Amino acid sequence: MIFKQSWFGKRCGEEILFPATVPGNIQYDYSIYRGFGDLQYSDNHKKLIGFEDDHWEYVTELSYKKEADERVFFVSGGIDYKYDILINGKAVYSYEGMFKPCEIDITDELCGKDTLTVHIYPHPKRVGAPAYTRDEADESCKPPVCYGWDWNPRLLISGLWQEAYIETRDSFYIGSCEALPSLNDDMTEGKVSFSFECDKECTVTLYDRDGNIVCSGTQKEIIVASPKLWWCNGQGEPYLYRWEIRNEREVRTGRIGFRRVRFVRNVGEKGPSEFPKTRYTPAITIELNGRRIFAKGSNWVNPDIFWGRIDSARYDELLTLVRDCNMNILRLWGGASVCKDVFYDLCDRYGILVWQEFMLACNNYKGTPHYLSVLESEATYIIKNLRSHPCLAFWCGGNELFNSWSGMDDQSLPLRLLNKLCFEYDPTSPFIATSPLMGMAHGGYRFYEVKQGGEVFHQFQRSRNTAYTEFGVPGMSSLENLKKAIPEDELFPIEPTASWVAHHGFDAWGPHNWVCMDVLEMYFGKQSSLEEVVENSSWLQCEGYKAAFEEMRRQWPHCSMALNWCYNEPWITAANNSIVEYPARPKPAYEAVKAALRPTLFSARIAKFSWSEGETFEAELWLLNDKPERAYGKVKAVLQIGDRTLELLEWTAEADAGLNTQGPTVRLVLPHADTDRMTLILLAENGTESRYTLQYKPTSTPVNTVKILNM
């Protein structure tokens, strides 16, 4: 029986107890108590910086009812990040690590009127690390994002971020349940291996998706002949079986799916043909149930600056949008790492593959003995907890660890340890040490940037990577969100004021990011209003993401992944690469990405964003198809420019299952029009369309003739 408690918080050194919400974060509770106001507004959040090095406590007077034959447990799904549990002042448990739950039998400590205290230590900061940087996190297993990132404020949080309660248990209690599915080599037979702890005999039952019993009994293994396979979004049904372990009084339940995930070598990657020969690139094409698939999706970050306040409703909003966006994968980026369990249940259900990274990012985790022991404990729990989810596709050591700003290597002990643990506890799932590996790539992150070869259109058209697993095009937040975060007198003109900087509008990653006024002015000239900035920014973000995602799909099968940076954000940002703004509202670019990720679409490869009157406009037509069946149809290409709609060509296209087809190239000498933009529309016979709205610049000398030159 579960008994929720009433919790209070305390800043050690202060006497006052303030109300605390569990699950939650104590810094949030403290900010309410201290009247710090809306922490999303301006740079209010900085009020919490002065409390970074404090100890905190949660306190509760225990309230529960216990039968004679029952034991009393304190249970918590996880406590952030290093803590002691005390009963009536006596320490009964200590741990470091926010992910491993704790379950403590406290029966013998209880006297009838008991106080339970959770003492939370200050956030880890490596001695000698530059202050207020993520380097401070490089000797601990605390996800480093809250140490400050280019879209997450410096805001160190801790606390009872998962459920915490008292539970009474008798001999019927069923603990440590796991239903671990496996498949034979040709996927004709599935097996579910059950494990659990219970003093009483229990029955295990497996139900199919419709609730029919597949098998039931007291054995610990169930064989499923010709199992229905679990598929990801766009490839088939994410078919789930339900399992139950039950006895007279207790029941546990969960869902599993049968699927096989492997990495296979990217098409075209054979290694050099001449001596001296190096190796071929690491395999990074996902083969799901024997079928090579294009992994299209995004990078997931913590949906809130206060992790404890993330609930299943928030996850569901965001993940429904992921599924509807035609995505089939999310990368759980190492800076934030692991989500609450319900996240994975939802991904199982929606058919979203999860690339699960451990809590390492952009640092050199040298691997002290203490660090390695905490990592081993946390990772062992994480792997065992998540490995039975069909969505859990593969493991990854951490983010950008083999790039110069991190400085780690294949020999780094934390990565060898993670490889070992994943091999021990989940040997059938792939493991990669980090992203990017050789052949994969991260970046760029701007619509236009010299260090990415110029414009985003060109950047990916000139690249030939096996996987693009981070790439971003920034866009402003909505006016509504901006007004919540930026004081009215700072809204416009946009300057790097305290509020704009705090919300990552400037100096987030170089001086211009993420408002990118330099890019906006380069294309559109001086901006005259906030509305104009938001509109132009959205325009670039939409067309930029379309150009990038569609180019990556065109490079299939050599290129096997496209995951943009990033999907969501943890608070209101002024501008960000995200396509969904805080808390769960799609930005205009969401629709652009959704369109670009349709299983089947007509696509145009266009060299650049900005065109002038008299230039020869070119667009190479493609039929993109990642469905496991043939695609075909007619498409009409037209150009809307000013008040004219120019018919360019018609194409009848066919594409094999899971493959693209390259088609004709449209050419047109751009006529004069009194407009600043033009839209190429690919009208499919079935009524769907692909639209590309590009900048148009008339010159002073009008060209009246419309010249259309097709390949």
Place this chain on the structure above:
Amino acid sequence: MIFKQSWFGKRCGEEILFPATVPGNIQYDYSIYRGFGDLQYSDNHKKLIGFEDDHWEYVTELSYKKEADERVFFVSGGIDYKYDILINGKAVYSYEGMFKPCEIDITDELCGKDTLTVHIYPHPKRVGAPAYTRDEADESCKPPVCYGWDWNPRLLISGLWQEAYIETRDSFYIGSCEALPSLNDDMTEGKVSFSFECDKECTVTLYDRDGNIVCSGTQKEIIVASPKLWWCNGQGEPYLYRWEIRNEREVRTGRIGFRRVRFVRNVGEKGPSEFPKTRYTPAITIELNGRRIFAKGSNWVNPDIFWGRIDSARYDELLTLVRDCNMNILRLWGGASVCKDVFYDLCDRYGILVWQEFMLACNNYKGTPHYLSVLESEATYIIKNLRSHPCLAFWCGGNELFNSWSGMDDQSLPLRLLNKLCFEYDPTSPFIATSPLMGMAHGGYRFYEVKQGGEVFHQFQRSRNTAYTEFGVPGMSSLENLKKAIPEDELFPIEPTASWVAHHGFDAWGPHNWVCMDVLEMYFGKQSSLEEVVENSSWLQCEGYKAAFEEMRRQWPHCSMALNWCYNEPWITAANNSIVEYPARPKPAYEAVKAALRPTLFSARIAKFSWSEGETFEAELWLLNDKPERAYGKVKAVLQIGDRTLELLEWTAEADAGLNTQGPTVRLVLPHADTDRMTLILLAENGTESRYTLQYKPTSTPVNTVKILNM
């Protein structure tokens, strides 16, 4: 007390017992018994092919003396490859794997007149693998070289390849001894951790190199303040301490050294500077005791086709030559893998770093459950047995596994398992999955080859790899060896007869290799005698290896390794990339390599081998220095051509510790001379020289003027 036994061999199905030598190989004993003659001669070795699928037995009537309080053990250092041990017909032990020793307490099986049989199963051959290929070895842990390689005949061997004997043990017996050294971070303190099994109390003692006691007592750990470090050949003394574990009656002893080996990232390898960014290449520069060193050496193969017949004298001959060759590293290539223990003792003593590969090579080891269990057992033993040797620098999963002819990947279960085991049992030693990794390179293997960009000179001058860990220039064996292997009537003209082919003169790796008559005729025209072939072949091998090794040293510090393929050979080859021919005789190229690997030398970068009268001959001078101290001196460059010695220039050079210096370029329009060769000599002030003998072709129009043009 150890009791050697008299062994007999038996081919199952035949009744006769024939004499067997232990250590040895049963196929060798059988060939003696059957009068097959010298197996090195012609293609005699093929007489053994018909016995590949046989079962064999070793039989001995046990002879020993046992005291009342003693137990009786059968001990073997290793049995190749899958076997049962029977006492008086009763199976008492079974194992698969040739490296793990066996020690079986047979006391209770003995009746007084006992027969011990070792039953040996046929060589593993994967069902479905193409017959007589190394694919047959891809599901077993038998080193695949004897399945046939381009310098090892198809000759499957098995047997008691290590010592095997009866041993009586009482309570004073000391077993499972290990002295495991470690160093603290700044190498100011060493520690030796002792482990052993004994019923009696034992004393451990540590002696320095000169026999002085460092520490002695009954504790299991000895701390050494300011330990003398072990250095590899050319970098300092390979300083060894001696340890002893002793009690009243027994003593065990061994040697250890204190050193630290890490991989650090190669200079210049930072990763891309523009987005999209992939990772930097894996670190492959050896840092020994805090000092980056250039790893210069060779690939070691099995020194005999019958592994059992390799003794410490043979190892010592070969390893003395390695040390004298100025090498500091040997790669123990995966096709042959692990050597007998004395090999590593000698490498400890001579300062030769060992790159130890596991027994995987050029196959796709898919990792069946059975294979993985054998691999785990064998690798666990290998790692624990070798990890305390100072020479053991790093571990490697196997050979060329990430190239198209193997087809494995970072996800391959055998490699993940090996990474895990090395991390568990030897975490301070680096581990690489295979060679080559990205940035490293293997090949080419000919003096001239279109698929390597042409001539060996050019091939490496146009490459920029982080490590060249296999590259070869073939050379004929000596006349003496040829006459032992090739029948007189086949010696000349050289044709692809049965004997020449059997000894890898033709069709070993493509039609021309390794005699490479195509290359010889390209440079020298039709050959008129065997002596001429041997001489010209040696000329090319000498100059080719010099050009390659010196170019790789010139590319330091970006390039950190140069290991040629290969050092030695297991039997008489007609021609081979080896620089030492069977059994342990240096070929002329040995001296060339020795000169190229001197710690300090003047070196000439020359673009090609063959020059014509009237051409402008160029040579870029360098001072190469991998000593940990400054090098400097004067050098005089002269060209010997015909009867003239032309003085070209003098250079006073200086090089920092461990770094090279690029110097002036010699230029000279080649005059006429009645000769077919010319020699560039760099005469150092201290009397040493570097010599480069190149082909010279006079034209019909003599050029009498000598034009010298220097940079």
